[in-house]
Amino acid sequence: MHADPKGVLTGVHFLDGDHACCEGTLAAGARFSAGYPITPSTEVVERFASRIPTVGGIFIQMEDELAASIAIQGAVWGGAKAFTVTSGPGYSLMMEHIGYAAMTETPCVFVNVQRGGPSTGLPTLPAQADMMQARWGSHGDYGIVALCPSSPQECFDLTIEAFNLSEEFRVPVMMMLDECVGHMTEKVVIPKAEEIEITPRRFTKEPPEKFHVYEPKENQVPEMVQAGAGYRFHITGLTHDERGYPNMNIDAQDRLVRRLQDKLKPLANGRGLCETENLEDAEVVVVSYGITARVAQRALQLARRRGIRAGKFRLITAWPFPLERIRELAGRVKAFVVPELNLGQMVYEVERAAAGQAAVLSVTHAGGGVHDPEAILNAIVEAARL
Amino acid sequence: MSEMECVMEIPEDAFNPVEPFLRMDRMPHIWCAGCGIGTTVNCFVRALLNSKADLDKVAIVSGIGCTGRVAGYAQMDSFHTTHGRAIPFATGLKLANPELQVVVYSGDGDLFAIGGNHFIHAARRNMDLKVICVNNMIYAMTGGQSAPTTPGHATTSTAPYGVFEPAFNLVSLAEAAGASYVARWTTYHVMQLARSMEEIFKKKGFCFIEVLSPCPTLYQRRNKMGDGLEAMKYYKKASKIRHGAPTSECALTKDGEIVVGKFVDRDRPDYLELLRSQMVESLGERYAEPEMACEDAEVTCSL
Ligand SMILES: Cc1ncc(C[n+]2csc(CCOP(=O)(O)OP(=O)(O)O)c2C)c(N)n1
Ligand code: SF4
Ligand SMILES: [Mg+2]
Numbered sequence A: 001m002h003a004d005p006k007g008v009l010t011g012v013h014f015l016d017g018d019h020a021c022c023e024g025t026l027a028a029g030a031r032f033s034a035g036y037p038i039t040p041s042t043e044v045v046e047r048f049a050s051r052i053p054t055v056g057g058i059f060i061q062m063e064d065e066l067a068a069s070i071a072i073q074g075a076v077w078g079g080a081k082a083f084t085v086t087s088g089p090g091y092s093l094m095m096e097h098i099g100y101a102a103m104t105e106t107p108c109v110f111v112n113v114q115r116g117g118p119s120t121g122l123p124t125l126p127a128q129a130d131m132m133q134a135r136w137g138s139h140g141d142y143g144i145v146a147l148c149p150s151s152p153q154e155c156f157d158l159t160i161e162a163f164n165l166s167e168e169f170r171v172p173v174m175m176m177l178d179e180c181v182g183h184m185t186e187k188v189v190i191p192k193a194e195e196i197e198i199t200p201r202r203f204t205k206e207p208p209e210k211f212h213v214y215e216p217k218e219n220q221v222p223e224m225v226q227a228g229a230g231y232r233f234h235i236t237g238l239t240h241d242e243r244g245y246p247n248m249n250i251d252a253q254d255r256l257v258r259r260l261q262d263k264l265k266p267l268a269n270g271r272g273l274c275e276t277e278n279l280e281d282a283e284v285v286v287v288s289y290g291i292t293a294r295v296a297q298r299a300l301q302l303a304r305r306r307g308i309r310a311g312k313f314r315l316i317t318a319w320p321f322p323l324e325r326i327r328e329l330a331g332r333v334k335a336f337v338v339p340e341l342n343l344g345q346m347v348y349e350v351e352r353a354a355a356g357q358a359a360v361l362s363v364t365h366a367g368g369g370v371h372d373p374e375a376i377l378n379a380i381v382e383a384a385r386l
Numbered sequence B: 001m002s003e004m005e006c007v008m009e010i011p012e013d014a015f016n017p018v019e020p021f022l023r024m025d026r027m028p029h030i031w032c033a034g035c036g037i038g039t040t041v042n043c044f045v046r047a048l049l050n051s052k053a054d055l056d057k058v059a060i061v062s063g064i065g066c067t068g069r070v071a072g073y074a075q076m077d078s079f080h081t082t083h084g085r086a087i088p089f090a091t092g093l094k095l096a097n098p099e100l101q102v103v104v105y106s107g108d109g110d111l112f113a114i115g116g117n118h119f120i121h122a123a124r125r126n127m128d129l130k131v132i133c134v135n136n137m138i139y140a141m142t143g144g145q146s147a148p149t150t151p152g153h154a155t156t157s158t159a160p161y162g163v164f165e166p167a168f169n170l171v172s173l174a175e176a177a178g179a180s181y182v183a184r185w186t187t188y189h190v191m192q193l194a195r196s197m198e199e200i201f202k203k204k205g206f207c208f209i210e211v212l213s214p215c216p217t218l219y220q221r222r223n224k225m226g227d228g229l230e231a232m233k234y235y236k237k238a239s240k241i242r243h244g245a246p247t248s249e250c251a252l253t254k255d256g257e258i259v260v261g262k263f264v265d266r267d268r269p270d271y272l273e274l275l276r277s278q279m280v281e282s283l284g285e286r287y288a289e290p291e292m293a294c295e296d297a298e299v300t301c302s303l
Helices: A017-028 A042-054 A065-077 A088-104 A131-136 A152-169 A179-183 A250-262 A265-271 A290-305 A321-330 A347-352 A375-386 B037-050 B069-073 B086-096 B108-114 B116-125 B169-177 B190-202 B216-220 B227-238 B271-286
Strands: A011-014 A033-034 A058-061 A082-086 A108-117 A124-125 A143-145 A174-178 A185-190 A235-237 A274-277 A284-286 A310-313 A317-319 A335-339 A359-363 B058-062 B077-080 B103-106 B130-136 B180-188 B207-212 B240-241 B258-265
Touching: A011 A017, A011 A152, A011 B103, A017 A042, A017 A108, A017 A152, A017 A174, A017 A179, A017 A185, A017 B207, A033 A042, A033 A065, A033 B086, A033 B108, A042 A058, A058 A265, A058 B086, A065 A082, A065 A088, A065 A108, A065 A235, A065 B086, A065 B116, A088 A108, A088 A131, A108 A152, A108 A179, A124 A179, A131 A143, A131 A174, A131 A317, A152 A174, A152 A179, A152 A185, A174 A179, A174 B108, A179 A290, A179 B130, A235 B069, A265 A321, A265 B271, A274 A284, A284 A290, A284 A375, A290 A310, A290 A335, A290 A375, A310 A321, A317 B069, A317 B240, A321 A335, A321 A347, A335 A347, A347 A359, A347 B180, A359 A375, B037 B069, B037 B130, B037 B190, B058 B086, B069 B077, B069 B103, B077 B086, B086 B116, B103 B108, B108 B116, B108 B130, B108 B169, B116 B169, B130 B190, B130 B216, B169 B180, B169 B207, B169 B258, B180 B190, B190 B207, B216 B227, B227 B240
Parallel strands: A033 A058, A033 A082, A082 A108, A108 A174, A143 A174, A235 B077, A284 A310, A284 A335, A335 A359, B058 B077, B058 B103, B103 B130, B130 B207, B180 B207, B240 B258
Antiparallel strands: A011 A185, A108 A124, A143 A317, A274 A310, B180 B258
16 A cells, blocks of 8 residues: 655755654655654654644654653554654653553554663764664563664654554564764655655454454554444453463463464564675674664775775664574674664674674764764774684 | 342353443452452443443553553553653653653552652643543552542551641642643442543543542452442432532542532643644644654564
8 A cells, every 4th residue: 555645745955863763654655643852852753743744644742751652652552653763861761651552562663873881871972873673672571673664764754654554563663773873965866756655554444343352463562542443352461362361371371472483583584784895705794773774884994995895784674683694694603793773782792693603892882972983983994814 | 238139140141231331351360359459440441331432442551550450451552650650651642652642650659659750741731642540549559558548537558646737638739730621539439430531532731530439459448448348338328419519619538529520621732732833833834743653563664
């Protein structure tokens, strides 16, 4: 299905990542957003607040992030496509409702423009230190999707992808920007509505008397309903059976929680997005994402000039992590170099995938700026010598 | 005890008019004998019956707690959310799908401790929500800890030597925050409570009913106030119906007078009306009415 032209600002624009992300939400069909202001993400909802009344939808500024992150889920069950936006401390407050969205299989999008932490940290400066929080931040076992744009154009494109994936898999999807990508201004091309593919909500065709709200259907994903349509369904954050009724037994827990993770397997195996360069002959592969991938690009150039066979693996889908692809590479390269604006997070996944077959060098940065390409280059040189 | 003993023959074809409103496949419910929550649910169903509500268009949202389980027994679109967050969930639901009658049904701890901030803001916005609070003056689900409603001198599992923090006066708080309708009843006042509920189904804006309700298991017993029946006797004896009473004079105490009645019934434009008029004022023809929910869930969403 194609995008509704009402929300699509077709044309060539000069936009920062936050604004491009907002245009992505509108193109994807989001008509409801609830937010709470926080730097460096507020521009996303400021733009939404100014655009949405002429498109046909609502922005509401809630009293805190707990409220914002659950209001969007009420809106989803009311039939809307909805998202919220935050950074740092606000993301921490949203964790409970990321868990609620995972447990209730509520399709929705959380935009996190990452800034330096912990706590209030560096409100206006970049980091990529919420990557593990995005995956594991709420209690219990569950699965989510996280996408990492490297440019304003990708902030637009991937936001649409985020909504599409949330509808397909019925999971909360995290748009993991960083302050640099959020605030950098570049050319953004917004295509015509008919060129934008939208995944429609998978509403059930079953009549109410036959419908079970959590019966696994295609690819283990249950079908959606919305309030007011006569289904009289029940949703709970308690462990539940296929009827949505609380069920406190070990088997029900096992069935449900495993399915919440397993339904994302198609994404982990093959469908995850990444950008690669020079992997054919690579002896060293730089694994990076977001703004750091752009800094790493320079280091890769310099390394090639020095005759080092360096390749690039840019994570776009960070979660589910592309374990198989990294494992396959590990069998034929010497080492991975993993620069990130944190003290080492996604590098754990790379190590887990490499499983000792290749060396893994972490290039850390506590946030507040970006790496010096030299630092990444040095790691590449060191890796090539191994 | 003997005055309660009566033997009743139940004919086989007996029909309880409440049943179509409840998920009978989930019975028996979890509530204790003598608990007041079931009584309030009965009143709620009576109110729905009397108001001839289309149950397909009523949604109920609860937080977490013994009262939070109400949503799970209501045969309508029902949402058991997270602790304290029923109101913001309901806010999103209502705004996406304004034709729904959205009822929030939750406990005193849920709505006024962890969820207190959401309560005052929804009242301030005059969000069109019907909030029913079962006030048992305790955190029941977790085993009888203090709530912001526990009256002074009562003991709880976390205040074994007596509560000394001042309690919230819920009706006064609701009025001050901007609620359009504020009433209080007890589970003794079943007729009045049902009528009050019926009334708020017809009223626009943020409506609040506090229902004083016994928790014999964790509150009455610990405080030597007897069982559910004793609570009814106390409610009967101590209650004074004073419609329109100044809410500031209606604070509850451990064993004193209970002022009940309808305290506030005023007309204020609700959130969606305010939103619309501001947008029309600023944007004129450019304003597009929100279109979010699909009319028919069987039709693929066109947004
Ligand atoms: C975030 C969070 N904190 C704490 C709890 C534990 N908890 C469950 S119910 C409850 C209190 C409920 O009290 P109230 O709202 O008065 O409901 P009642 O059981 O008395 O009807 C608490 C603290 C929880 N579920 N979630
Ligand atoms: S613990 Fe108290 S509030 Fe909970 S069901 Fe029992 S009597 Fe009712
Ligand atoms: Mg309580």
